[in-house]
Amino acid sequence: MVFTQKDIISIRDFSKKDIEEILKLAEKMEPIARSMETCRVLEGKLLGNLFYEPSTRTRLSFEAAMQRLGGGVIGFAEAGVSSVTKGENLTDTVRIVAEYTDALVIRHKMEGTARFVADEVDVPVINAGDGAGQHPTQTLLDLYTMQRILGKIDGLHVALVGDLKYGRTVHSLAYALAMFEVKMSFISPVELRMPREVLHDLSNSGIYVNETEDIHEVLNYADVLYVTRIQKERFPDPAEYAKIKGAYLINSQLLQGSETIVMHPLPRVDEISHDVDNTPYGKYFQQAFYGVPVRMAILKKLLK
């Protein structure tokens, strides 16, 4: 056992060993997540879910994970129902909820919020997305999905497609993949390219990245096509979004003959056609399910 994290803020705080330990434990959690076994290891523990930005999968899979392990959950799904609307500041809210619970999950539009909160409270803090920053638990379930479906992470060629500028899932995932023996391709419109600082960090880790706007060529060798939504809410100018939306459409015709799997953190808007859903390519629903065992593993590591 090498796992030493108190909080889960950025995937960059993890070692490859930390990641592997979570993935291994997640596999043990799968029968419990599927309701084939029961477990009460977190009985008496309470999780505080603080979602200042919209969420479906992340919030509900944390709730499912906690309850499948015998624990409870309190919190809010939008700040509008909390005392934030009365003018309460973030620090007061999180300090109070930390008094009521054993760990906090926070999602906020501002980059750096989870780190700030972790410094304010004594209980473990899990970053469920901070603006365009990081989304480390999504990354762990993304890696778990690759491991479970393709049997490995080392040796893969992973293509990240879509909004690489504002998408926090791809920022976290690129850093995590850099800890493995992978090849990466980044496919996006020029305006939504991966931030230069991320590319710089990757090249310092000796990672070869192929940046392109053309998805066709990449389909010949990618093992994973990781598609993302254009992050409308992060565009400073709606006209810029309007210009770029619909830049990519992955459909079953495009995928014909390729050996890739298609992943997506979801929600999708129009970047993956529904005709991919029930093909052997489409793995995003399975991926979303894996959020439960992976978050069970994370919660057990932090709370036990």
Ligand code: NCD
């Ligand atoms: C992602 C997010 O919130 O960053 N959603 C998720 O947690 N599965 C992706 C997105 O919103 O596009």
